[in-house]
Amino acid sequence: MIEQVVASKKVKPIDCQHYINGQYVPSINGKTFENINPATKEVLGTVAEGGKEEIDLAVQAAKRALKGPWKKLSTDERIKVIRKIGDIILERKDELAMLETLDTGKPLSLASSLDIPRAAYNFHFFADYMRGIGTEAFETDSTAINYSVRRPTGVIGIINPWNLPLLLLTWKLAPALAMGNTVVIKPAELTPTTATLLGEICRDAGVPDGVVNIVHGFGPNSAGSALSEHPNIDAISFTGETTTGKIIMKSAAESLKKLSYELGGKNPNIIFADSDLDEVIETTLKSSFVNQGEVCMCGSRIYVERPVYDQFLEKFTAKAKELVVGDPLDSKTNVGALISEEHYNRVKSYIEIAKEEGGEILIGGKTPEELKDKGYYLEPTIIVGLDHNCRVVREEIFGPVVTVIPFDTEEEVIELANDTYYGLSASVWTNNLRRAHRVAGEIEAGIVWVNTWFLRDLRTPFGGTKQSGIGREGGAHGLEFYSELKNICIKL
Numbered sequence: 001m002i003e004q005v006v007a008s009k010k011v012k013p014i015d016c017q018h019y020i021n022g023q024y025v026p027s028i029n030g031k032t033f034e035n036i037n038p039a040t041k042e043v044l045g046t047v048a049e050g051g052k053e054e055i056d057l058a059v060q061a062a063k064r065a066l067k068g069p070w071k072k073l074s075t076d077e078r079i080k081v082i083r084k085i086g087d088i089i090l091e092r093k094d095e096l097a098m099l100e101t102l103d104t105g106k107p108l109s110l111a112s113s114l115d116i117p118r119a120a121y122n123f124h125f126f127a128d129y130m131r132g133i134g135t136e137a138f139e140t141d142s143t144a145i146n147y148s149v150r151r152p153t154g155v156i157g158i159i160n161p162w163n164l165p166l167l168l169l170t171w172k173l174a175p176a177l178a179m180g181n182t183v184v185i186k187p188a189e190l191t192p193t194t195a196t197l198l199g200e201i202c203r204d205a206g207v208p209d210g211v212v213n214i215v216h217g218f219g220p221n222s223a224g225s226a227l228s229e230h231p232n233i234d235a236i237s238f239t240g241e242t243t244t245g246k247i248i249m250k251s252a253a254e255s256l257k258k259l260s261y262e263l264g265g266k267n268p269n270i271i272f273a274d275s276d277l278d279e280v281i282e283t284t285l286k287s288s289f290v291n292q293g294e295v296c297m298c299g300s301r302i303y304v305e306r307p308v309y310d311q312f313l314e315k316f317t318a319k320a321k322e323l324v325v326g327d328p329l330d331s332k333t334n335v336g337a338l339i340s341e342e343h344y345n346r347v348k349s350y351i352e353i354a355k356e357e358g359g360e361i362l363i364g365g366k367t368p369e370e371l372k373d374k375g376y377y378l379e380p381t382i383i384v385g386l387d388h389n390c391r392v393v394r395e396e397i398f399g400p401v402v403t404v405i406p407f408d409t410e411e412e413v414i415e416l417a418n419d420t421y422y423g424l425s426a427s428v429w430t431n432n433l434r435r436a437h438r439v440a441g442e443i444e445a446g447i448v449w450v451n452t453w454f455l456r457d458l459r460t461p462f463g464g465t466k467q468s469g470i471g472r473e474g475g476a477h478g479l480e481f482y483s484e485l486k487n488i489c490i491k492l
C-alpha cells in the first residue's frame with residue numbers, strides 16, 4: 001500500500017544534506033546516518049551528520065548575513081519574501097505532506113490538513129502581523145526626548161523536536177525572519193526531510209544566502225550541543241523535552257543567550273458533569289490520540305466528575321475502539337505509527353508500569369496483530385484505577401495513552417490538576433460560566449481551553465508555566481523575543 005501511494009503521488013524520499021550559506025553540503029567528514037520510516041521500518045535515505053565544524057560554518061554564514069543584503073531590504077520587501085515562503089509551501093503541500101508522513105508515521109490526512117497548511121500560515125501570519133508591532137516614545141520634559149527602536153536579536157539557534165516537524169520549525173523561523181534575524185536550525189534527527197526542503201524553499205522565495213542555515217545531527221555531543229554552546233548564537237528557541245531544556249540552559253549560560261522554551265506537558269482534561277458529553281468525547285478523542293498522542297498539549301490526564309464517570313468511560317472507550325490504527329497513507333487511518341522503535345518501547349514500558357502500579361488497561365495497550373511486523377504501532381490505550389502518585393499519571397508518556405480518574409469536587413480537581421511540575425495546557429469542560437472562569441483562573445498552565453482543545457489563534461501568547469517552558473511566543477510576544485529594543489535619548 002505505502003509503496004503504491006508514494007509512487008502514485010510521484011514523491012521520492014531524499015537524502016538530506018546540510019543547507020549552509022545557500023548551498024546543500026555534505027558533512028565535512030562525510031558522516032551520515034539513516035532516516036527510517038517508522039510505519040514500515042524501511043530506510044528512506046541518509047542524513048548528513050553534522051557537529052561542531054558544520055555548526056561553526058553555519059553560524060559564521062548567519063553572522064555575515066546579518067550585515068548583508070537581508071539587512072538592506074525594506075520592510076515591504078522582507079514581508080514579500082516571507083509571504084512567498086508560505087506561498088511556495090502551499091504550492092508544494094502534497095509533496096511536503098507526503099514526506100512529513102514518511103518521516104513521522106503520522107496519518108497523511110493529518111499532515112495534509114494540519115502540519116503543512118499551518119506551516120504556510122506561520123509565514124503569512126507573521127509577515128502581516130509584524131507591521132503592527134510598535135515602539136515607544138517619552139518626552140522627559142522640555143529638555144529631552146526618549147524613543148526606542150527595534151533591532152533584530154541577531155543569530156537565532158532553533159532546535160526542534162520530531163512530532164510536528166515543519167509546523168513547529170516554521171512557528172519559530174517565521175517570526176525570527178519577520179524581525180530581520182538570521183538563523184541556524186538543528187532539526188530533530190528523526191525527521192530531517194521537510195526541514196531540508198525548507199532550505200530550497202527559502203532560496204526560491206528570495207531569502208539571501210546565509211540567512212537560513214540548516215545543520216542535521218544529534219543532540220548531545222553533536223550538532224545540538226554545538227549550537228547551544230556556540231558563542232556567536234545570540235538566542236536559542238528550543239522545543240523539546242524538559243530534561244533537554246535543562247541541559248541546553250547550562251551550555252547557553254556561558255554566553256548568556258536569550259532563551260525561549262516550549263517543553264513537555266502532562267496536561268489535565270477536566271470534565272464536569274454539566275458538560276455536553278457527546279461534544280466532550282468527540283474532542284477528547286482528538287486531545288488523547290491525535291498524532292498518536294505525540295502532541296505536547298495532549299490531555300493525557302482525564303478527570304471526570306463522578307456522576308458522569310461511568311457514562312463517560314462507556315462512551316469514550318466505545319468511540320476509541322472505532323479509531324483505525326494502521327497505514328498512515330490510508331485515508332481511513334486515524335492513528336499512525338509512533339516515531340521510532342526506541343519511543344515505541346518507552347511508551348510500551350509505561351503500559352507495563354501501569355499494570356505493576358495496579359492500573360486496569362480498559363482498551364489498547366498492544367500492537368494490532370496484523371501490524372506487528374510492519375512498524376511501531378500501538379492501539380489507543382485507556383487506563384483506569386491508578387492513584388495520583390503513580391508514574392503513569394505523573395510522567396509525560398507522549399503516546400496514545402491516557403489515564404481516567406474520577407473526582408467529587410471542584411477544589412479537589414484543581415488540586416489534582418496542579419499537582420505536577422508541568423504547566424503547559426489544560427481543558428475544562430462545563431456549561432457553568434462562573435465555574436469555567438474560576439477553574440480556568442486557578443489551573444497552573446500557560447494555556448487553558450474551555451469546552452475545546454487546541455483551538456489556535458496565532459495572536460495569543462503561547463507557552464508553558466512551571467517546567468513546561470520559559471517565555472511566550474505567538475503574536476507580539478514572539479516578535480518581542482526575536483527583537484531587541486534600544487532606547488535613544490536626545491537632549492533637545
Ligand code: NAD
Nearest residue numbers: 160161162188218219220224225240241244262263264296
Ligand atoms: P528532545 O528534547 O529529545 O529533542 C528535541 C531536540 O533537541 C532534537 O532536535 C534533539 O536532537 C535536540 N537535543 C537533544 N539533546 C540535546 C542537547 N544536549 N543539546 C542540544 N540539543 C539537544 O525532544 P523530542 O523527543 O524530540 O520531542 C518530544 C518532546 O518535545 C516532548 O517532551 C514534548 O512535550 C516536547 N514538545 C513540546 C512542545 C511545546 O510546545 N511545549 C511542542 C512539541 C514537543
Ligand code: 6OD
Nearest residue numbers: 163171294295296297456
Ligand atoms: O500551535 C502551535 O503554535 C504550537 N506551538 C503547537 C505545539 C504543539 C506541540 O506538540
